[in-house]
Each structure stands twice: as C-alpha cells, then as structure tokens.
Amino acid sequence: MNIDQLVHDPEGPILLVGGYGTVGAELARAARGRWPLLFAGRSPGKAAELCRELSAEARRWDLSAPEPFHASVRAVVSLVNDPDDRVLRAALGGGIPYVDVTRWTARMQRAVALVSLGSPTAPTLLSSGWMGGVVPLVAAALAERLGSVESVDTAIRYDLADRAGADSVEFMDRLGVDFEVLEGGRGKMVSPLTSARTLAIGQDRTRVARIDTPEQFTLPLTLGARTVTTRIGFSSNSSTSTLIALGRTGFFRHARGDCWRPVRRRLLYSPGEGGTAAVRIEVRGPGGSLTATVTDPRGQAHMTAVGGLLGLRRVLGDDGAPAARAGLAFPESHPLPATVLPALEAAGVLIDVVPSSPASSAPSSVAAA
Incomplete structure (x- = not known):
C-alpha cells in the first residue's frame, strides 16, 4: 500500500x-x-x-x-x-507541526479523535474556527480581560462582493444538518438559519441566523463558556432573508445530495473584486461583558490567512510566547491571550473593543428579525 x-x-x-x-x-x-x-x-x-x-x-x-x-x-x-x-x-x-484552517465541526471532531489516539510528537493546531481561528482568538483575548466567561455570541457579516475561493461557501453543504451547541451548560440541537436577529456589525445593521461553526464546539471546552452562539448574515439583507426562507421550506434538508451541490453553491458563490470582512464578538462574564468588532478591509481571505499565519507562528514557537507543546491545541489555547489583538492589528485586521451596556448584553435585548 x-x-x-x-x-x-x-x-x-x-x-x-x-x-x-x-x-x-x-x-x-x-x-x-x-x-x-x-x-x-x-x-x-x-x-x-x-x-x-x-x-x-x-x-x-x-x-x-x-x-x-x-x-x-x-x-x-x-x-x-x-x-x-x-x-x-x-x-x-x-x-x-501542523495547522488546519478548513474543517467544519464534524470533521474537526473526527480530527480531535484522530490526533488524541495518535500520540502526536509535534504541535497540532486545529484552527478551523471562523476566519482561520480569528474568532476564537479574539474570544480568548476578551475572556482574559473579563477573568471568566459565561457566554460567547458571534455575528458574522459575509460580504457577497468579496473575493472568495470555492471552499469559502462549504458551509452551504451543512445548512440541512442540525447541530449540537451548549446553552446554559446543556447540550441542545438547533437547526441552521433559525433564531434570526438583526444586529449592528460595525456601521451596518445585519440580519443574522444560526450556523454551525467549530468554535461552538471548542470554546466550551477551552474557555469554559456555558453558552456559545454563532450567527451569519450577508451584506444584502434580502439574500439573508431568501436563505432563511429556503431553510424554513426544508430546501437544504431535501437538497443535500451531491447532485444538488451546484444549485446550493450558486445561491452564494459569486465572488467579486473585494469587500470588507466584519465580525462582532461579544463575551459575557459575571463581571460584565465586552464586544469586539473585527474588520478587515482586505476581505475574508486576508483575515483567514492572518489567522493561519498566527497559527503557523504558534506551532513553530515564532510568536514570542512559550513554545507550543506537542499534542492537540486550538487557537484559543494561546498561552498569552493579551498578545493576540496587537498581533492581529499588526497584520492589518482592525479591532474595536468596547464594554457592552447591560441592556445590550442581555439576550432578550437583541431585536428578533
């Protein structure tokens, strides 16, 4: 063989x-x-x-x-x-030393098992959280400032005008599959494109709905968060509304086979000349909450590459932090979380961190769309 x-x-x-x-x-x-x-x-x-x-x-x-x-x-x-x-x-x-930025949650879980059984002798970083691990990295940095974490709520604004590779809409193939998340410390099955809300992400109000992403699996394990939620919306709210409506009809459940893949991809894969990647990450703890707006004027490909570069520097011990140990790690396992935001900013990713008001921190305060 x-x-x-x-x-x-x-x-x-x-x-x-x-x-x-x-x-x-x-x-x-x-x-x-x-x-x-x-x-x-x-x-x-x-x-x-x-x-x-x-x-x-x-x-x-x-x-x-x-x-x-x-x-x-x-x-x-x-x-x-x-x-x-x-x-x-x-x-x-x-x-x-190994870094992976491409796996959806189920494949990451399989990789976790494979690495755990393989007795690795080098650092193995599974960095497939959104944008090459940028979301869990920022969550870890905010969690360190707060001291402890109760919940992490992420909202993604996907710019349809942005440059994108074919794999960038791989999540479309998962929109017909329910997934498990942790809410209040308990496992719960949720459906994609549900629980829609309208949130301010940077200067734009964006309609967002639930999506399966790996950090919803890893952050409860690494940061101890009892609730982790990720939602996604598009620069065109009408496109988001269309996608949500298709989800309600059961289209993605019935169109899961390979023969339907071109149809699923045509719904979103129409890469343009460039756009701005934007993500809103709110971390809540007993002492308050912080919200980071993370934007990259060079787009989602650049932000993902920055996440991959920071991961590569981590496994090689090239980032000024203590050398990475052999074995399994996730981006948010970084030994010096306080260095993460400056490193992202030095690579051209813009980050604005503000304390969340008590009203905006409460889940019930976010307007349902």
Whole structure:
C-alpha cells in the first residue's frame, strides 16, 4: 500500500497544501521572507506565477488520487478539504507541526479523535474556527480581560462582493444538518438559519441566523463558556432573508445530495473584486461583558490567512510566547491571550473593543428579525 510520507526537517520549507488558492496565496504572501515555501495540490501548474513571485516550488499532491506524496518539511498548513485526513495523518506520522484552517465541526471532531489516539510528537493546531481561528482568538483575548466567561455570541457579516475561493461557501453543504451547541451548560440541537436577529456589525445593521461553526464546539471546552452562539448574515439583507426562507421550506434538508451541490453553491458563490470582512464578538462574564468588532478591509481571505499565519507562528514557537507543546491545541489555547489583538492589528485586521451596556448584553435585548 502506498503511503504519504512527510519527514520533519527544521530547516526545510513550510508545506502549504492548497497554498495557491485564494486564502493560500494570501497566507503565502504574508509568510514571504519568513520561511521557504513549498506548495502542494492537484494542479501545481496553477501556482507557477505565485512560485515566481515568491521564489517557491510547487508539487502535485492530489488527495483523491492513490499516488503517495513525499517531502521533507518544517511545518504543514492544510488549506484544502482533507476528507480522508491524508494531510493530517502524514503530519502526525512525521512528527511535523501542523495547522488546519478548513474543517467544519464534524470533521474537526473526527480530527480531535484522530490526533488524541495518535500520540502526536509535534504541535497540532486545529484552527478551523471562523476566519482561520480569528474568532476564537479574539474570544480568548476578551475572556482574559473579563477573568471568566459565561457566554460567547458571534455575528458574522459575509460580504457577497468579496473575493472568495470555492471552499469559502462549504458551509452551504451543512445548512440541512442540525447541530449540537451548549446553552446554559446543556447540550441542545438547533437547526441552521433559525433564531434570526438583526444586529449592528460595525456601521451596518445585519440580519443574522444560526450556523454551525467549530468554535461552538471548542470554546466550551477551552474557555469554559456555558453558552456559545454563532450567527451569519450577508451584506444584502434580502439574500439573508431568501436563505432563511429556503431553510424554513426544508430546501437544504431535501437538497443535500451531491447532485444538488451546484444549485446550493450558486445561491452564494459569486465572488467579486473585494469587500470588507466584519465580525462582532461579544463575551459575557459575571463581571460584565465586552464586544469586539473585527474588520478587515482586505476581505475574508486576508483575515483567514492572518489567522493561519498566527497559527503557523504558534506551532513553530515564532510568536514570542512559550513554545507550543506537542499534542492537540486550538487557537484559543494561546498561552498569552493579551498578545493576540496587537498581533492581529499588526497584520492589518482592525479591532474595536468596547464594554457592552447591560441592556445590550442581555439576550432578550437583541431585536428578533
């Protein structure tokens, strides 16, 4: 049986699997000059221009094909869907620092089990929280300021004019699947696109509704939050309303097969020339609450790449914090949360943190749409 093999070389390149896509190219440019880079994917010819720009190399690794992949690398960042965990297994087998920014919740839970059973000998960071782990990173920074956490409430404004890779709307394939969250310390099954509200996200009032994201699984484990909620809305409120209406009809439950995938994607995947990524994160604790508005004028691909870069620096011990230990970690496990917001701002992500008023902190105060 042919097996992928990665060998750890502390002086080798950073392997970016899928690194020439929309997010991968942003991450590669952000990593320019820090480390040598090696791109891998099923169509390495598409990386030719980027390789010339960054003096990098590209090699073929088709995760759906039987041919094995071999390389000696310093660390691995997975920027593509890895349905059979080939990239993760190869990194674990080679004892190589690993960062993953692409998994939805169910696949992250599977990865947690795989890593836990694999006795990893290098840091393994599952950073698939929204925007490459930016949301859980900010939540951790706010939680440290408050001292303890009761709840984390996130609202995402998805700019339909933004640049986007094909995988950026992967969540569309999960809109027909109920998911479990923690509310008041108890597990609860909820349906996507329910509990709609209208919230101020930056300068815009945006209609948002429930969505399954990995931080709703990890934040109760890492920060001890008893309630974690994530909602998403679009720069066009009419698009959000259409999506919610389709959810109510049961469209996404009945259109879950592969044959319906092009239809699901056409509902949202129409990438433009660029937009602004915006997220509102409210963390509440016994002593009060803080709300951070996180925006990136360069868009969601750039913000996700920044999250991936901070994750890469973390597993390599390159961020000024104590060296990462071997084993499983999440972004919000950062040993120095106070350094997170300055690091994000230094990378071009804008963050405005304000105390939430008692009225705005209460769940009942948010207007239902």
